[in-house]
Amino acid sequence: MIDDDEDVLLAAKMLLKKQNHHVIIEKNPKKIPFLLNNDTYDVILLDMNFSKDITSGKEGFFWLDEIMKHDPTAVVILITAFGDVEMAVRALKQGATDFILKPWQNEKLIATIATAIKLKQSYNEVDKLKKAKEMLEEQISKPFAEIIGKSQAIQEVFTLTDKVAKTDANVLILGENGTGKELIARAIHQRSLRKNNSFVSVDMGAITETLFESELFGHKKGAFTDAREDRPGRFELANKGTLFLDEIGNLSLSLQGKLLSALQSRQVTRVGSNQSMPVDIRLICATNMPLHKMVQEGTFRQDLLYRINTVEIQVPSLYERIEDIPLLAQHYLSYYAKKYHKSVKQITPEAMDRLKRYPWPGNIRELQHAIERAVIMTDSDTLQESDFLLSRSVSSGTVNHTLNLDEVERSAIAKALQMHNGNISKAADELGLTRASLYRRMEKYGL
Structure with missing residues (x-):
């Protein structure tokens, strides 16, 4: 006054x-x-x-x-x-x-x-709804919202997803790049009691230190040079809904502390303001980094890890669910044929066999891009083996003079286990795998 x-x-x-x-x-x-x-x-x-x-x-x-x-x-x-x-x-x-x-x-x-x-409350609500609508439209426009697969590995993920979705428990999704961690997060949201509210996704790896608080907690007009209007942060936009923090393993220790404080207090304060506001969110995080090892090394806060991983979900790599490759390939083929107005309808058995033998270091995302490129470049209504330009470097380090990928992988795992005297954690680190992934491969090869 x-x-x-x-x-x-x-x-x-x-x-x-x-x-x-x-x-x-x-x-x-x-x-x-x-x-x-x-x-x-x-x-x-x-x-x-x-x-x-x-x-x-x-x-x-x-x-x-x-x-x-x-x-x-x-x-x-x-x-x-x-x-x-x-x-x-x-x-x-x-x-x-x-x-x-x-x-x-x-x-x-x-x-x-x-x-x-x-x-004033109605103005604030309209502003939040407008921002949420923009984000929702952006999310809806993304293709491949469904999770495709019938393999045992992905079915186990589906079962765990259904169990945890009905609760408000915080979820940590682990897996290699390109395995579909965000799709799992969306599936949890769509099966939850919060499904009618916003799903807000944040790529933590793309947020700079200086913009972290502004992006997550919002800011007031004039709080810094480019703050031309009041803006709600992602926590506010996700209120009553789900907040998905992707690549959380990339946060520095100082930013981890700020995030933990907001999660513990369930309150946020916009940059440039001294007035905090309560938020009600369901938190889902994802990363391809070994958080448990990072805790031991002192690069990730143990109290934050406890806060975000009430339930852990390990998403298998594409190579661990080879039987799903034909389903995924056909799905992407249909999508890109329609998108680029091509009459491509199928993939030859020889080409499909090559897709199944390739190790897919980039996982489903790499498969998606490979299908897209093949659809664009082909002049036929059927994709041939020659339409796929897959990297040869992944097979260059052969073992025991064989090019059979199963034999190469089995030999590499056996050597890693022998090198570390059967220590699963050390062998997994040596191979660039998670413990769960290594266990599945050991079971597959009878090791």
């Missing part, structure tokens, strides 16, 4: 504090820009006249204009002892929400403020 009469300010503050309102009072209107940059307000009560013997309201209209320039959604109630209908109409046209006269009736002032607060 800005008014040059200190008695009026104190009287209003005492009245409104009884209504559980937090009230900031100020006599000098020149401090309005500072106040707006320093915090966020549900309602602003603004006097119309600050100079003695002036009743025109020009000062009030000037500061009203300045407030609306700073925040077009600001809710401003103008107050004056010298009002008339013409001034009230002009105030409303210029952006004021309401207009009251001094001396006011307490009940009238309380009711007017209560209505104004509801209006």
Whole structure:
């Protein structure tokens, strides 16, 4: 509340504090820009006249204009002892929400403020819905929302996904790049009680140290050079829904601490504000990095790991679910044939056999790109073995002079186990696998 009469300010503050309102009072209107940059307000009560013997309201209209320039959604109630209908109409046209006269009736002032607060809440909700709608449209436009596969390895993931989805437990999804970790996260959300609310995805590996708090917690206009408007962070946008933090293993220790603080308090504070707000999210994280090993090395906080991995889901590599390759290949073939207006309908048995023998270091994402390129380049209605330009380097390091991939892999695993005297963790690190992946391969080869 800005008014040059200190008695009026104190009287209003005492009245409104009884209504559980937090009230900031100020006599000098020149401090309005500072106040707006320093915090966020549900309602602003603004006097119309600050100079003695002036009743025109020009000062009030000037500061009203300045407030609306700073925040077009600001809710401003103008107050004056010298009002008339013409001034009230002009105030409303210029952006004021309401207009009251001094001396006011307490009940009238309380009711007017209560209505104004509801209006501000609706503005905030509309802004959040608008941002959430933009993100939802972006997510919907992404192809391949379904998880495809019938292999035992992926069926185990489906079973675990269905079990955990019905709860609000935090989930950590582990797996190599390109295995479909985000699709698993979306599947959990779609099967949860939060499915009608937002699924907000954040690539933690793409967020710089300087923008971390702004992206996740939001910022106020003017908080930093490029902050041209108030903006809710990803936590706010995900309120009542699911927040998916991808590549969480890339966070520095300092940013891990800030994230942990928000998760523990279930509150966030926008950059440039000192007012925290509660958030209700279901957290899902994903990474291809060995977080448990990173905890031992001191590069990942153990308390944060405990916080995010109530349930762990290990997504198998494509090479661990070879039997799903024909299903995936046909799915991508149909999609890209339609996208590029090609009449390609099938893949020859020889080409499919080659796809199944290739180790796919880039997993499903690499398979997707290989099919897309083949569809673009072919002039036939059937993809041939020659249409696929798969890397030969992955097979260059042969073992025992054989090119059979199963034999190469079995030999490499056996050597790693022998080198580390049967220590599964060390052998897995040597091979660049997770413990779960190594166990599955050992079972496959009878080791």
